[in-house]
Amino acid sequence: xxxxxxxxxxxxxxxxxxxxxxxxxxxxxxxxxxxxxxxxxxxxxxxxxxxxxxxxxxxxxxxxxxxxxxxxxxxxxxxxxxxxxxxxxxxxxxxxxxxxxxxxxxxxxxxxxxxxxxxxxxxxxxxxxxxxxxxxxxxxxxxxxxxxxxxxxxxxxxxxxx
Numbered sequence: 001x002x003x004x005x006x007x008x009x010x011x012x013x014x015x016x017x018x019x020x021x022x023x024x025x026x027x028x029x030x031x032x033x034x035x036x037x038x039x040x041x042x043x044x045x046x047x048x049x050x051x052x053x054x055x056x057x058x059x060x061x062x063x064x065x066x067x068x069x070x071x072x073x074x075x076x077x078x079x080x081x082x083x084x085x086x087x088x089x090x091x092x093x094x095x096x097x098x099x100x101x102x103x104x105x106x107x108x109x110x111x112x113x114x115x116x117x118x119x120x121x122x123x124x125x126x127x128x129x130x131x132x133x134x135x136x137x138x139x140x141x142x143x144x145x146x147x148x149x150x151x152x153x154x155x156x157x158x159x160x161x162x
Contacts (some may be wrong), residue, residue, distance in 0.1 A: 005085040045111070046083045051133070053078060055099065055109035067110060073122070075112040 038158045045053065056070050081091035095111035138144045 013113055048082055048113055049076070049118055051113040052116055053111055053113045055097070055116070056112050057099065058096070058110045060100070060107045067112075070112050073114070074118050075114045078111040078113050082113075 004096070008125040047053070054070070054075065056066050058067050060066075078095045079091065080088050080093055080095050083095055085091075095113070096108050098106045100107040133145055135141065
């Protein structure tokens with residue numbers, strides 16, 4: 001196991017809270033060893049060449065229908081052998097992993113994939129939408145953001161094999 005340059009759980013960073021008696025203001029002093037969440041280590045999975053993967057919550061009642069939304073966008077489930085090779089345990093099963101727990105109920109994530117080209121198209125649409133919204137805010141122009149987000153339904157039938 002590699003050593004992390006970031007603080008471990010036992011080395012949690014606690015901000016110092018200082019209250020000023022003069023004007024009843026509370027000031028929080030920035031800790032010296034603070035590390036942004038996005039810069040901290042997280043678990044990693046092997047990449048699938050030509051695809052982007054995403055872990056989709058599948059049994060969280062607060063997020064019902066997530067798998068269907070991802071499938072409508074062109075994502076397909078990942079088999080364990082696609083990530084870990086054919087010698088792994090249960091290679092023909094879907095890659096489902098526990099990711100959270102709510103009131104003792106384990107929440108699972110299903111690894112799904114989308115061709116990199118489609119992912120990049122979707123990201124470009126989001127960038128274009130954001131730019132249009134920024135421009136509308138600046139100019140006062142009215143726009144229909146919902147029309148900008150509509151995309152064709154993708155499936156293996158109309159885009160070839162995954």
